[in-house]
Amino acid sequence: MADARDLAGPDPLVIAGRSFGSRLVMGTGGAPSLEVMEAALLASGTELTTVAMRRVDPDAPGSVLDVLDRHGIAVLPNTAGCYTSADAVLTAQLAREALETDWVKLEVIADEVTLLPDPIELLDAAERLVADGFVVLPYTNDDPVLARRLADAGCAAVMPLGAPIGSGLGIRNEHNIELIVADVDVPVILDAGIGTASEATRALELGCDAVLLASAVTRAEDPVAMAHAMRLAVQAGRLAAGAGRIPVRRYARASSPRRGRIE
Amino acid sequence: MADARDLAGPDPLVIAGRSFGSRLVMGTGGAPSLEVMEAALLASGTELTTVAMRRVDPDAPGSVLDVLDRHGIAVLPNTAGCYTSADAVLTAQLAREALETDWVKLEVIADEVTLLPDPIELLDAAERLVADGFVVLPYTNDDPVLARRLADAGCAAVMPLGAPIGSGLGIRNEHNIELIVADVDVPVILDAGIGTASEATRALELGCDAVLLASAVTRAEDPVAMAHAMRLAVQAGRLAAGAGRIPVRRYARASSPRRGRIE
Amino acid sequence: MADARDLAGPDPLVIAGRSFGSRLVMGTGGAPSLEVMEAALLASGTELTTVAMRRVDPDAPGSVLDVLDRHGIAVLPNTAGCYTSADAVLTAQLAREALETDWVKLEVIADEVTLLPDPIELLDAAERLVADGFVVLPYTNDDPVLARRLADAGCAAVMPLGAPIGSGLGIRNEHNIELIVADVDVPVILDAGIGTASEATRALELGCDAVLLASAVTRAEDPVAMAHAMRLAVQAGRLAAGAGRIPVRRYARASSPRRGRIE
Amino acid sequence: MADARDLAGPDPLVIAGRSFGSRLVMGTGGAPSLEVMEAALLASGTELTTVAMRRVDPDAPGSVLDVLDRHGIAVLPNTAGCYTSADAVLTAQLAREALETDWVKLEVIADEVTLLPDPIELLDAAERLVADGFVVLPYTNDDPVLARRLADAGCAAVMPLGAPIGSGLGIRNEHNIELIVADVDVPVILDAGIGTASEATRALELGCDAVLLASAVTRAEDPVAMAHAMRLAVQAGRLAAGAGRIPVRRYARASSPRRGRIE
Incomplete structure (x- = not known):
């Protein structure tokens, strides 16, 4: 039996012209x-x-970067821990130099309690980094207007949250995610809030192009089993999104007509 | 990379002493x-x-039974279209004779509009069929009390609905499904209501042992793609259910501590 | 300003030919x-x-019955604590004798943990009590089929639960409540599960004729304030149910057209 | 029987030092x-x-302003239809001149399809209007960070949406509303998205200080009945919010202990 990718044929995630076979971005x-x-x-x-970037010493042996390098996994440096546009821009520039990539996951956080993005600082940083030649993937709230502005500013993707980082609350506002998917032309990556596999599946069903998660896997009791669950969940969601689901009906519909037979 | 079953090791669904490698029962x-x-x-x-059973002619060539036989898929005759205990019992007995199996998916429906099970007739039929030596898998509503009574009556599994047949409304009452899972010792198979992959994943995460669905696949625009999605969805849900998901938190939790590093 | 009842005009709750000005039944x-x-x-x-009935001594002075009598509140004896049809029937008969009313809230519970009704025993008891001349208001689960069978058996109302007694989980399955409202001709009283005022309002909006609750008021930190909240909540829900709410729209609609004015 | 305000005692909504007996702001x-x-x-x-302001001619006889004046209802001019900070500021200034009030409901909309607020332009306009001496009540999305920034900028209240204007989708993200209530010191007024009474009740239960709505009433089939429903709904929600609701329990709890009696 073919696996999901075989069956679906080539269906890569394409960001800024680069193709990925997996729609699961990990932290x-x-x-x-x-x-x-x-x-x-x-x-x-x-x-x-x-x-x-704040936690990585690129020159240290045995680091996470070695692991990624060993397995051919692309590195996406992020600006976690930055509270202002200026700080985030500087961090991105240091990352570019250290890791030799102009991709950046842009995080500009408002406070340590909610870890929610600051919309004003975020947009400002995104505009500066795009102008400086970066491929910018901003972590944003689920506001469709901000997502559009980030896309209009030249971001290579938008990454709205489902819920606060590490909360495991899933996708709080499906309606907003659907509005974002309908409205922007760049890939939409659901970032933050995912707690379990069904929520990752749901993100893809809503039209997201990929899911980014960390805690849901790394802090699970069995991180490897949950990682595998997430891999399958994302594949399932992508296939379901393209399969044309049945409409929701208020009343029942017999799965087979009373008269006639298919045999 | 191993697939879900390899990774998880042998994790069969066991009903009445018989093992199945897949946790997806199809209609x-x-x-x-x-x-x-x-x-x-x-x-x-x-x-x-x-x-x-009402729609199958076991002797007709090229029937659905041939398809199942050709691929080694076990047949589970059902009593769809029966409105009384007596009718369901008779249909089950005819099925046993014609298909040489004493397994039966027991359906006793109250009306054609909702296709909801009639609890009184259902329990009565289940008791009779168990007494007659059948392996009974009843399609029931999501009432934990009725599920328990069906299990106590000797049913080999209980199959609560998520929502009315063919409605695609998903799992209307997760709380009841959780109560059933906590309360009965036989396998719980979520039957009816599933519309898309994330809902199948969710059923497994809630502790169900398997999912039964038909319309979600057969009436999708692309039944084969949706079937594949459901296969992955059920595997994802099973893995996630065993992986110990992170707790839900009201506020954020940084995926990495501010101080210290894992590198 | 007129209060809700004045404004709405006479809109009594009628059960078995008896009218009540309030749609809030209390425990x-x-x-x-x-x-x-x-x-x-x-x-x-x-x-x-x-x-x-199990807790009341009708002859004790200063009892709850005195309170109800003093304020002209009708008594509805219930069979809480009964686990079988026989026990419930006997309890109802004793209540009729002691309290001189043939009304009974019929409870037949399956176990002490969930306090969920046993559908088989409940229907049996309802049939017997109707035959014995009682006005029967059964506390039932939210299964539309059982609700219909109870109504067909001659019950004067049906009282489906929103969630288990005392759970405060609200209305777990709005879809089932809507199916019951659409299907039975007797009053539908949402009984059990209500935790706060908005849920009582919602029950009326879904088409229920009344709400029955106890713990939500009696165990609140301020029972009197919550009682008042529930009174207003039920009035609000009843008015809203009859006012023809706006349809749900996926996108926005300006509350005023861009051109033209109403002035 | 006392009405809600009597029972609760004086419990005015206070915005910028001004008290209102009603917690329902109307459009x-x-x-x-x-x-x-x-x-x-x-x-x-x-x-x-x-x-x-875009639709009102203050000098026209028989206008909405006459109605408000006749009944002693305070006017809150709004900047609906403005797409930029500059436009909104100008509109507010014209309103102040025409209506002799420095209060303004600040709306800066991103587009005509979603009518969602533009966070960047909104914050900019709020800062300018506060500097110009206005009492600013901004219509904002449900982002807790933006709400905090608006409060920090000196707004007299924050008015997060439940859902897009006129959508009747209710409160899409209760979690965000709770975060806003916990985080800002000025009144929180749920603005936009309300479709029916239970949602208004819910807003108050979540801790909002008031509700603003228009379409839910004006476009209902019976606007007067729905207006009355909303009045009661808001009172119910306020009382419930202060009454200390019962905790949510996974399992049932008998409303009366098995032993002992209160009589």
């Missing part, structure tokens, strides 16, 4: 050990993984 | 053609499929 | 004191209150 | 006639009503 924070993280990344099938 | 009604049905069943990976 | 269990219970009942505006 | 757009609008405003009990 690395929260894993109990480097070994578990590595096993979980492999089980997830991810081809793109984000790393916090 | 056949609603498919546009026998060819599409066959392809969808294969894509689903199912090892157990239910067939309405 | 008395759980109150911290008889004085608080009395004040809460008055604040609720209820005209019909259920009392557990 | 006027969408009413079928001026007469219906007047009757609905009276039934709602509102003491503060917003009027679109």
Whole structure:
């Protein structure tokens, strides 16, 4: 039996002209050990993984970067821990220099309690980084207007949250995610809030192009099993999104007509 | 990379002492053609499929039974279209004779509009069929008390609905499904209501042992793609259910601590 | 300004030919004191209150029955604590004798953990009590089929639960409540599960004729304030149900057209 | 029986030092006639009503302003139809001159399809108007960070949406509304999205200080009845919010202990 990718044929996620076979973007924070993280990344099938620049020493041996490099997983540096546009821009520039990539997951956080993005600082940083030649993937709230403005500013994707980082609350506002998907032309990556597999499936069904998650895997009791669950969940959601689901009906409909037979 | 079953190791669904490698039970009604049905069943990976006795002529060549037989998929005759205990019992007995199996998916429906099970007639029929040596899998509503009574009556599994047959409304009352899972010792199979993949994943996450669906696949625009989605969705849900998901938190939690590093 | 009843005109709840000005049926269990219970009942505006026969000594002075009598609130004895049809029937008969009313709130519970009704015993008891001349108001689960069978058996109302007694989970399955409202001709009273005022409002909006609750008021920190809230909530829901709400729209609609004015 | 305000004692809504007895702020757009609008405003009990400056001619006789004036309802001019900060500021200044009030409901909309607020332009306009001495009540999305920034900028209240204007989708993201209520010190007024009474009740239960709505009343089949429903719904929600609701429980709890009695 063919696996999902075979069956679906080539269906890559394309961001800024680059193709990925997996629609699951991983984060690395929260894993109990480097070994578990590595096993979980492999089980997830991810081809793109984000790393916090504030926590990485690119020259240290045995680091997360070695793991990614060893398995051919692309690095997406992020600006976690930045509270202002200026700080985020500087962090991105240092990342570019250190990691030799102009891709950046842009995070500009408003406070430590909610970890929610600051919309004003975020848009400002996105505009500056785009002007500076970066491929910018901003972590944003689920406001369709801000998502549109970020896309209009030249971001390569938009990454709205389902719920606050690490909350495991899932997708709080499906309506907003649907509005964003309908409204922007760049890939939409659901980022933050996912707690379990069905929510990742749902994100793809709503039309998101990919899912980004970390805690749901790294802090699960069995990170490798959950990573595998997420891999399958994202594949299931992508297939379902393209399969033309049945309409929702208020009343029942017999799965087979009373008269006639298909045999 | 191992697939879900390899990774999870042997994790069969066991009903009445019989093991199944797949946790997706399929129905056949609603498919546009026998060819599409066959392809969808294969894509689903199912090892157990239910067939309405009222619509099958076991001796007809080229029937759904041939398809199941050719691919080694076990047949689960059902009593769809029966409105009374007496009618259902008779139909089950005819099925046993014709198909040489004492397994039966027991349906006793109250009316044609809702297709909801009649609890009184259902329990009565279940008791009679168990006494007559059948392996009884009753399609029931999501009432935890009725589920318990069916299990106490000797049913081999209980199959609560998520929502009315063919409605695609998903799982209307997760709380009841959780109560049933906590309360009965036989396998719980979510039957009816599933419209898309995330709902199948969710059923497994809630603790159900399997999912039964027909319309969600057979009436989708692309039944084969949806069948494949459902196969992956059920695997994802099973893995997630065992992986110990993160707790839901009201506020955010950084995926990585501010101090310290895992590298 | 007229209050809700004036404005709406006469809109009584009619059960078995008897009219009530209030659509809030109260229970008395759980109150911290008889004085608080009395004040809460008055604040609720209820005209019909259920009392557990197992706990009441009709001859004791200063009892809940005195309170109801003093304020002209009709007593609805209930069979809480009964686990079989026989027990419930006997309890109802004793209540009729002691309280000189043939009305009964019929409860037949399956177990002490969920307090969910046993559908088989409940229907049996309802049939017997109707045959014995009682006005039967059964506490039932939210299964539309059982509700219909209870109505067909001659019950004067059906009282489906929103969620388990005392859980405060609200209305778990709005779809089932809507199916019941659409299907039975007797009054539908949402009974059990209500935790706060908006849920009582919602029950009326879904088409229920009344709400029955106890714990939500008696166990609130301020029972009198919550009783008043529930009184207003039920009035609000009844008015809203009849006012023809706006349709739900996927996108926005300006509350005023861009051109033209109403002035 | 005392009405809600009597029972609760004086519990005014206080905005910028001004007290209102009603927690229902009304809009006027969408009413079928001026007469219906007047009757609905009276039934709602509102003491503060917003009027679109773009549509009002303050000197026209028989206008909505006359109606408000006649009944002592305070006018809250709004900047509906403005797409930029500059436009909104100008509109507010004209309103101040024409209506002799420095209060303004600030709307800066991103587009005509979603009518969602533009966060960047909104914050900019709020800062300018506060500097110019206005009492600013901004219509904002449900982003807790933007709400906080608006409050920090000196706005007299924040008015997050439940859902897009006129959508009747209710409160899409209760979690965000709760975060806003917990985080800002000025009054929180749920603005936009309300379709029916239970949603208004819910807004107050979540901790909002008031509700603003127009279409839910003016476009209902019976605007006056719905206005009355909303009045009661808001009172119910306020009382419930202060009454200390019972906790949500996974399992049942008998409303009365098995042993002991309160009588």
